[in-house]
Amino acid sequence: MRRDVFQAIADPTRRAILGLLVAGAMTPNAVAEHFDSTRQTISKHIQILTECEIVTQKKTGREIYYHFNPEKMKEIDIWLERFRKMWEDSFDQLDNLLNDL
Amino acid sequence: MTNSFVFEADMAAKKIYMSREFNAPIEKVWRAFTEADLLDKWVGPKPYKITTKIMEFKVGGIWLYAMVGPDGPVGWSRAEFTAIENGSYFYSINMFSDENGSTVEGAPSSVTETKFSSIEGNRTKVEVVKAFTHEATIKMFAEGGFKEGSAMGYNQLDELLAAEEAKF
Numbered sequence: 001m002r003r004d005v006f007q008a009i010a011d012p013t014r015r016a017i018l019g020l021l022v023a024g025a026m027t028p029n030a031v032a033e034h035f036d037s038t039r040q041t042i043s044k045h046i047q048i049l050t051e052c053e054i055v056t057q058k059k060t061g062r063e064i065y066y067h068f069n070p071e072k073m074k075e076i077d078i079w080l081e082r083f084r085k086m087w088e089d090s091f092d093q094l095d096n097l098l099n100d101l
Numbered sequence: 102m103t104n105s106f107v108f109e110a111d112m113a114a115k116k117i118y119m120s121r122e123f124n125a126p127i128e129k130v131w132r133a134f135t136e137a138d139l140l141d142k143w144v145g146p147k148p149y150k151i152t153t154k155i156m157e158f159k160v161g162g163i164w165l166y167a168m169v170g171p172d173g174p175v176g177w178s179r180a181e182f183t184a185i186e187n188g189s190y191f192y193s194i195n196m197f198s199d200e201n202g203s204t205v206e207g208a209p210s211s212v213t214e215t216k217f218s219s220i221e222g223n224r225t226k227v228e229v230v231k232a233f234t235h236e237a238t239i240k241m242f243a244e245g246g247f248k249e250g251s252a253m254g255y256n257q258l259d260e261l262l263a264a265e266e267a268k269f
Contacts, residue, residue, distance in 0.1 A: 083117070084108045086146045091106060091121045093143040094133055098125035101133070 008052040008072075013037065014045050021055060021068040028064065119229040127217050130225040131188050134215060140166070149175070155202065160185055164193075165202040179204070180213070190216040195231075210234050 009015055017031055032042040046066060049055035054072040057064050107120040123130050133139045137156035145151045148171055155165040163181045167174040179202045180193040196210035204210075216228045 080110050080117075087108070087119060088106055089146040090144050091123075093147075095123065097133060097139065097143045098123055098129055101125065101129045101139075 008049050008054045011045065011048075013042075014049055017042070017045055017049060018054065018068060021066055025058070025065040025067045028066065031066065115233045117229075117231045117233075119231075121227050122220060123225045123227065124222075125225060126223050127188060127219045127225045130227060131217055134217075134227070135191070137164070140164075145169075154200070158182065158185070158191075163202055165198065165200075167200065174200070177202075183212075188217065190214065 009018070013035065016035070020026060020031060020034060028043055028046055029039070031046065032039045035042055046055065050057060050066075052072070054069050056067050056069050058067060059065075105120075105122045107118070109118045110116070111118070133143065135158050137153035140156075141151055141153050144166075145168060149168055151166045152169050152174070153164065153166045155163060157163055160182055163179050165177065165179045168176045168178065177198050177200050178195065179198040180195045182191055182193050184190075184192040191214075193213050193215070194210055195213050196204055198204050211231045211233045213232075214228075214230045216230075218226050218228075220226045
């Protein structure tokens, strides 16, 4: 099954995990300590975030650290900005048209 | 300026909300959104514009139009109207299509609600809510735009939008 950024952010727990990782890389245990859910549940969420490529893992010594990948979010921002601009321009053109109508 | 353009994206819900106020009475704004010859005059960022091929503004009818650049059409889109309350709102399903209005497999689509209300001073507020549906749409979002959808001329549209950005 294909994963995407929307699946990453669709779930409140995953959004909370991302919120933590934005502040700095963490081990899975450190992430799990912030939640009441079982470690297994949190680890499943982290796995989904990793499959969405919004979180990457790096091994440092014996520990695995999870890092937030801002590039993935930036892609959404760029698309949205283009979409926004297109409509803003069109609406400005509509102002002119309405003046003449 | 009084245009008060609002643009908000709720990524988790896959929705985009826009609103805009216009210095014209609701009847005129309604016409500008629903009559082909008027739509052709304002939709699309310069130097691109749209050219309507079919406009059947009724429930079950479609609006089929091309995005046209200096070198001709760069892509087609269609909207199918699913609900209309004259002078108040309409709903449509929007997607990319070919020039005959046939939808392309895997083409992203959105359900769009366009709502009109009168505001003070004989002005009009238009609110647009776009709810994106297909997996392909999500993919398009997540991969940064129209990069992969070559079947539907997304590449051209991407260039179009990039060209537009470059002007600013």
